[in-house]
Amino acid sequence: MNSQVKWEVVIGVETHTQLSTASKIFSGASTAFGAAPNCQASAIDIALPGVLPVLNKGAVERAIRFGLAVGGTINRRSVFARKNYFYPDLPKGYQISQYEIPVVQGGSIAIVSPTRGAIKVALTRAHLEEDAGKSLHEGLDSHGAPGRGMTGIDLNRAGTPLLEIVSEPDLRSAEEAVAYAKTLHSLVRWIGICDGNMQEGSFRCDANVSVRPAGDAKLGTRCEIKNLNSFRFMHQAIEFEIRRQIESIEDGGNVVQETRLYDPDKNETRPMRSKEDAQDYRYFPDPDLPPLVIDEALIKRIRAEMPELPEPMAHRFVTDYGVPLGDAAQLTVSRETARYFESTVKAPVGVHLSGKTAANWILGEISARLNRDGIEIEQAPVRPNEFARLLARFQDNTISGGIAKEVLDAMWTGQNGGDADAIIAAKGLQQISDAGTIEKIVDDVLAANPAIAAEFQAGKEKAFNSLVGKAMAATKGKANPAQVNAILKRKLAG
């Protein structure tokens, strides 16, 4: 094939979202992570003879919440089916999942594509199902017996409720796929249906990747990549897979439809099973579970309990607080961040705080300190009310931005009770805004640095900043930078 062909990448993502119920989807066993193997597996989870599944209503409510959040259709009647296959960590020999009729159909997720801007990714469906257990092939204590070739089975995870969210093949690059996954990840945490813990497997993505000559209407043969348990791996795996498929076609070969596993150590995808040996799962409606019937009243109740969603909230931040859309989108990446922002701007500090400034400071200074300390915003030692008082002092020119950062550091470590005013007073950090004082300082700086002043007058713009810096340094940063700027400009012009 002509290597001049431009390739279009087509990606759809399937996400297994672990629902944050306390107990499993069909049994009363706990879903907490990290227990000793098989300590959280009930008679139902280990599929003793005679046991029966009973649907956890909490899982259904979370699925409905998701359906409402993405604007999908909540099917008033959906059906649980059995997906039959043998595997040691699948105790019943079948997985209970929704097949023909899922609980949620349609809906969409709004994402910001690095190349296409704001786009909507359509969802095919979201269905409820149970997770399987885990097979442990390594490090197995065989209690004295030869352990070679032994496999251990841990059924703690068996029966954990999952919502499998399937996107349409609407994504056109690894970056878009990651943007989708990140947006979905923040949404499921936002609406409180999943803890989003990717290390513990609470949010697992599979990507269906194919390529086709740009402009072709027909989709290329796809491969499904499994085991994408971080956004970084997802990006790398898709990038690798795109290259592999294009190279394969350009070398005169073709893409075989198969399931591939991503190996982060080697940064490559490898075939897991091909479609030829695809299993026949013999789906049929589970006779142990009547169809899931959802009544209007339940939907109404859940709708009433729904928090404001990130997308409309971001738009509200733009209108209500004058925050730029990009910042608003970042502030609404989690409910906690959004709440921190809104609590800050609404704090009773006597002045009307600028939303734009607050957003800047939260996404910049606060965020940097959280990252440095490895904590979440809800654990930030500076609470929104305290932070608002700092911003107020900045806004009323009591302190400059640079000093404000210094005060923030002091607040962060709890000095003077974390109170901005007390710290400013104790350290004598009040901004110098007296025009006469500043004029004198500027005069001194100009007198001491005639060469730099000359450089500026010769057209070197950067020299101006150097003079400002020297004036600020002379006041230990306390001079009002705007006034320093204005006075210096006037003097140099004169």
Added chain:
Amino acid sequence: MITSSVAELSRALHARRLSSVELTGALLDRIDAANPTLNAFLTVDREGALVHARAADARIAAGTASRLTGIPLAHKDVIMTEGLRTTCGSRMLEKFIAPYSAFVAERLAHAGMVLVGKTNMDEFAMGSSNENSYFGPVRNPWNTTCVAGGSSGGSAAAVAARLVPAATGTDTGGSIRQPAALSGICGLKPTYGVCSRYGLIAFASSLDTPGAFGQTAEDCALLLNAMAGHDSRDSTSVDRPAEDYTRLLGANAGAKPLAGVRIGLPREYFGAGTEPGIVQAIEAAIAAFRSLGATTVELSLPNVDYSLPVYYVISPAEASSNLARFDGVRYGHRAAKYDDLMDMYKKTRAEGFGAEVKRRILVGTYVLSHGYYDAYYLKAQQVRRLIADDFQRAYQSCDVIVGPTTPTTAFCVGDKIDDPVQMYLNDIFTIASNLTGTPAISIPCGFDGKGLPIGLQIQGNAFAEARILNVAHRYQQTTDWHRRIPAGFAP
């Protein structure tokens, strides 16, 4: 006395004319004597039974007893009983000790019934002769060269031989009613959902129904009173107010106690293929119903003839999935030697399951497989609905439907075992109530020329247990077929 019905024994226990310990001990001795011949019991729990009998006597003395307290009972070995071996008639579970008890076992224990043991059955409840048990066939007390019917053959034979006054069974296509008919006792299959399936080792989930064996319709009603009830652990369990299933037994005292009751006689139940002796006995029973005041209505169930093929698609399909858990990984039989995982599965299941179970797993796997699902499973479900519609139409013109329980009386051990279709045909009249989820009882209504018992089936609409028990009870008030005890097992 010890061979009396539950109702009679209950009166004796409450009048302190008999103690549960005496009764239980005497019946345990009868079991020991008869079981080598009948093979009705797989497990006898003498010690446990006597402990429970003593507790029952204490309850009776304390005045906190129910009508069932102190009455010995046997459970079909498909019912999980905590601490007791529960085999399901299979090598797969030959040594399996149940770690919990089924809902129905809990309820009957709570009522004070004394569990004496677990009864033999066709492996995984698949069969009509009990010859599919890994532990060998059950013999019919009326003629020990004959089968007792299946799959609940052990429970039926135990009650027929008066080894226990009552026993549980499960009915998926006739597994209570057919052995009841062949063994000359009463067997009640309630409405699907009335008794929880929790703790029943599943064969075909949409059809499996726990029920009761007794000498009389009244005894079946007493047992059902204790067994029925909503169970939140079974999503198909119905949540309705408790009812007293004995409430209509004595309704309309007088010469015409069945006046106003309309008995439906479906043409399809009276065709060729039923043994003449059975036809005669059923006609005599119908005459008896008329003389008790009932009217009869001839009707047709045009799709009922499809019951058997529909059943033999749906039940193996569900079974193929239900039995997947017996894989040797967590419990039950595991092959001693194997090369790898696949080899372990293959050998474990090849060794653990018998021929009939394997046949049904194969059929069930086939009808669910890609490309065949629509033609078999889906079609069968559609026809199942048509059959249910037939019955709903029928119940607009009648209250109960009456006919033979089986087309033949008990056959000889070995006669049909190599011809699955002939074996399956023995359930031709019983399967429809499983497909429709409706209740039915089989009661004794005579004997054929060979001295083998004949069963009469009375079917009713969903939740019409009290009505069919009423009709059965009134018949038993004027007949004594149910009082006959097989020679050789008379006390």
